[in-house]
Amino acid sequence: MRTQDLDLVRALPLFKGMADPRFDELFRGAFLQRFPTRVVLISEGERADFLHVVVEGAVELFAAHGGRETTIDIIQPVTTFILAAVIQDEVYLKSARTLTPAQVLMIPAEAVRGVFGQDAMFARAVVSELAQRYRDVVRELKNQKLRTGIERLANWILQNDALSGGKGTFSISSDKRTIASLLGMTPENLSRNLATLATDCIVSEGREIRIVDRDKLIGLASPDPLIDRS
């Protein structure tokens, strides 16, 4: 593992405050692995054996039931995922697969739980992380239950633009079908909703999205600090 990658991981809020010996202990059994696109890393229902950290590439968290499938989140570097299952020593509720070629750091769940009991700073960081994630899922639940499809799309565009610097133009980082699933709609529906927005306030060319009338888009989206991550 390259030193600079390790430094990035070390700098995560989850690990930042912990003592060096504890950090070493955590990473003794850890290993960094490279995966090609569309590889399933974990499957829902399996026992949580590793805490995962996306170091490079993108990972999709998804869940399936009765022939249907839905995207729950898209994880960008550098971020951990499925911490709750690891801490609780429980089965995963979500599956994960790579959206792009990716590098993932895998830390044995056993070690995470062990260090958690020894390092108060780490325990404190785990709490913060869990609380933050909890609130994020609540936001997403509100997003799904209180908004229509086109409203979710409009807000997603605003948020993605903000994340990529607020330049008014950005590029979709994955398949549109994945975005559709994340937004809780079919690919066909995403297409149509994009077409609708394109008459008014955006231009959509392939994976490029450009905001041309931000006020109108905001009017349609009605962003809300209690739903959208600021």
Next chain:
Amino acid sequence: MRTQDLDLVRALPLFKGMADPRFDELFRGAFLQRFPTRVVLISEGERADFLHVVVEGAVELFAAHGGRETTIDIIQPVTTFILAAVIQDEVYLKSARTLTPAQVLMIPAEAVRGVFGQDAMFARAVVSELAQRYRDVVRELKNQKLRTGIERLANWILQNDALSGGKGTFSISSDKRTIASLLGMTPENLSRNLATLATDCIVSEGREIRIVDRDKLIGLASPDPLIDRS
């Protein structure tokens, strides 16, 4: 506060393991309050001042946006709520109001965060609680995104029956409109969905629901341990 109520609170997983002096510290500034029906206890967007514990009655967690409103959870005694906002010292993402006359214990957020830093057992319990709640919201998100309205209703009936002893008959604990909102549908739709199930596998009389063909209901619901709390 009656001793038996205090004992119930003390016995919650969140408080069970903590040292007595810490528990006393936590409850020094706490107070128990009685509320009539339909009283708003907290509003989304407000700063988290208290950790709440429902001691008696039922409390609805809900959220509003753009003229719409949705029920997120119904809290039965004895359970804490909005722990994440308190720990993070953040604003509430959900509002809360009583569904029935209720007794609620309110613990100053300041004290919770203080004791959290001093008592390792309590910190550990907070983590467990947060992780559990996190997983519950993920389950609910999957429930909403992967199931149709009637499937959610069928599963809700199965779960409520199980919670009330699996006798095959139970009574709805609140307005049907609230249940409809919890299930992510309009009251009219709940009515119709209940009517549909009533041709087949249940009897619905007022607030009483009786399961008459459990196998058929299960077939319709396809319960899933990775969505429904066991």
Next chain:
DNA sequence: CGTGGGGTTGATACAGTTCAAGATACGTGG
């Protein structure tokens, strides 16, 4: 008794899905 809120039922409208066909982009091998 009225009166009103919750609940049901009906008619209609809309959002979203499904199925099917066509268009576009993309990677691969000749």
Next chain:
DNA sequence: CCACGTATCTTGAACTGTATCAACCCCACG
């Protein structure tokens, strides 16, 4: 480098599920 094949995306049409609007019922409560 081009041609081909495949996957993704778009568009169209029909259909389903759900929401909305409105009327009505019923029971609880004043």
